[in-house]
Amino acid sequence: MRIGNLDSRLVLVTDRGAVDVATASGGEFGPDPQEVYVRWEAFVDWAAALDLDSAAAVPFDPERLGAPVPRPGQLFAIGMNYRDHAAEAGFDLPESPPVFTKFRGSITGPSGRVVLPGETVDWEVELVVVIGRTASRVSAEDAWSHVAGITAGQDLSERTTQLAGPAPQFSLGKSFPGFTPMGPWLVTLDELVVAGLDRDALDLGCSVNGESVQKGNTADLVFSVPELIARLSAVLPLEPGDVIFTGTPAGVGAARDPRWFLKPGDRLVSTIAGIGELDQQFVAASKEM
Template identity: 60%
Template sequence: MRIANLDGRAVLLTSDEAGLDVHAASAGRFGPDLPSVYKDWAAFMAWAEALPQAAGDVAIERARLGSPSPEPRQVLAIGLNYSEHAKESGFEQPETLPPVFTKFVTSISGPDTTVTLPAGGNTDWEVELVAVIGKTASNVPAAQAWEHVAGLSVGQDLSERVSQLAGPAPQFGLGKSFAGFAPIGPWLVTVDEFADPDDLELGCSIDGEQVQKARTSELIFSVPQLIEALSKTVTLLPGDVIFTGTPAGVGLGRSPQRFLRAGENLVSWVEGIGDLNQSFVMGDR
């Protein structure tokens, strides 16, 4: 099952080109927006699974898509969760929970956007699998973690390295939270759609040149392990977003280092979900 955010309304996709407006199809029971759907996720899933097959009555236009979780109460992001990325970043592979930071909600955008690069900065790319929580999770064991996930999406943890690393201590949250620095999409895909949700290819390219490619089976801490570890401290709420970490190939780890430039196009994908498309312009500050 795939659920999109079309002009702020929850849409159940029937194909890549069409879908059903959830609020209209459920006679007002669910929706109209996705945050309200996540609050009643189990009932929504039961309704959607029992829905007779029907042709979509809403056209899906990529330019109108927003993030499949546009207003999470918490955005948790994981660092150093692929061995080769930890190595290129100059760190040892974490043996306990990897670094956890947040991206602020105002950085979230939809799948196809134009992003303004901060002047004087070095903006980097980090393709990631994103998990969206569908059921409140507190002290959840890994064996039950997938039951608390509404679905998966594609994310870019865009990172401005100058502000991120400046000062006496790194400012990860600020360096990763400029406007448009958290595109998510193109839609949410429920976990049952994947033969193995723990082994998906992901990657990204700049103007057609591949810069990252890996499989989520290479994650040091899998999605279930992350949920187990995070939920020991943080109560995860419906609609919350987890950026699960990026593989090797970021600009900071290259020799020479290489960062995004105005006029370039970044395409990011995860197998079985879809892709994001970001273009870049230079800001004046």
């Protein structure tokens, strides 16, 4: 199942187009894409009984898609969670997951323009996990059962702001408008099985103007998705609709020699197997419309 946010309305995405959930359910489920996670188990049961082949589906322009999780109560982001990324940054592998957040005002859909607030904006493609059932002190073995689905994300980062002292400002440096694109939709775990994909080993990567800059696989995570959920939920409950950005592989611009950052006119395309792609184009602040 693919679940989308089309013009701020909850939809099921099919090969024929988008099925409006509020309409198809006769109002049993509302149009708000965020609210579906609160009733996730009931929604999954309803969707399983729906005849998608006969449901009214409308073709749509992908540029109308918003983030599948537009207003998470909590957004966790994990640093240094790929072995090769830790190595390129010159750090030892962490003994526990480094955690920060990205503020909600930075969340946007899978495509569109992003205004560059400075000259050191970097890319970080990431697998994003969305919680579907409250997780409190869960084991890693049980963690996937608390997941609604996965999506693609970019942890765009203004490195100068991020590293400004005396204490680094990770959350601020990663939360400018448009710095948290997600999408193109949420993919449930059963959809990966149908596609013959391993939820714990998904290829991901991104390119700038057609040139590959990152390429990795989630099998190389230092802390796997189940381990992240177990460790986070040991500290505080994870609630339906919460989001976890799981980290990025090697290839970021700040670690290159010479360093390489995004500039006006650049196009960043990020992909994750079984999910789809994000497409951001960057403009100078003076050209914001």
